[in-house]
Amino acid sequence: MTERLPLFPLGTVLYPGLVLPLNVFEERYRRLVADLVSGPEPYRFGVVAIRDGRDVAPTGQDGGNQALAGLGSDAAHSLFDLGCVAEIASVESRKDGGYDLIATGTTRFRVQSFDATGPYLTAEVERVPEELGAEATMLAAAVERVFRAYQKRLAGARESTVTGLQDLPDDPMVLSYLVAAASVFDTTDKQRLLAADTAVERLTAELALLRRENAVLAKLPSLPAVELTRQAFNPN
Incomplete structure (x- = not known):
């Protein structure tokens, strides 16, 4: 329709x-x-x-x-x-x-x-329609761990000084969209995440992208503070 x-x-x-x-x-x-x-x-x-x-x-x-x-x-x-x-x-x-x-x-x-x-x-x-996919919870936990590391590296701060790390949603679907929005990917990557058929497909792609970004950021000598979420997130 x-x-x-x-x-x-x-x-x-x-x-x-x-x-x-x-x-x-x-x-x-x-x-x-x-x-x-x-x-x-x-x-x-x-x-x-x-x-x-x-x-x-x-x-x-x-x-x-x-x-x-x-x-x-x-x-x-x-x-x-x-x-x-x-x-x-x-x-x-x-x-x-x-x-x-x-x-x-x-x-x-x-x-x-x-x-x-x-x-x-x-x-x-x-x-x-939105589809969750199999093993979404397990993948969401893995993405959350890598995303936390990404936030710390991007902000150039230690875990104790990074804000917002305890505010990640438990719902794998919601998490998949939050990570997509809060990560500094290019438009093509962000569009690919929006178009993912399932939350599992989106989380899998995010895991690969975040690992790639973490590898790049780990090689940089210092990082400026970055505003991660340029758009507010509403879990409702």
């Missing part, structure tokens, strides 16, 4: 359970938000990652949106076809006509067809 969603292309990957703050300033996306909030709740749109990694307007950035000019006619080549539904939790209009909104990733979807004929990009999408 398919449904039509307005699309918000970004230079980042949104995962189910992750909170996405957005500064909406470009005209087409002002129109998108205005159309959503003029209708019934819940207010939902689709987030898809841009293949070249450019984004439109994450919170705290300003300037014109040149990245998406002309994207509509070439969306199938410029955007990944698997994204995440975002549900608006709060929205505030600004004096300049833009919006500040907070949205939460809910479920994955796959684009069946893009439509660039309207004021903003829309798509016919099909929801992608």
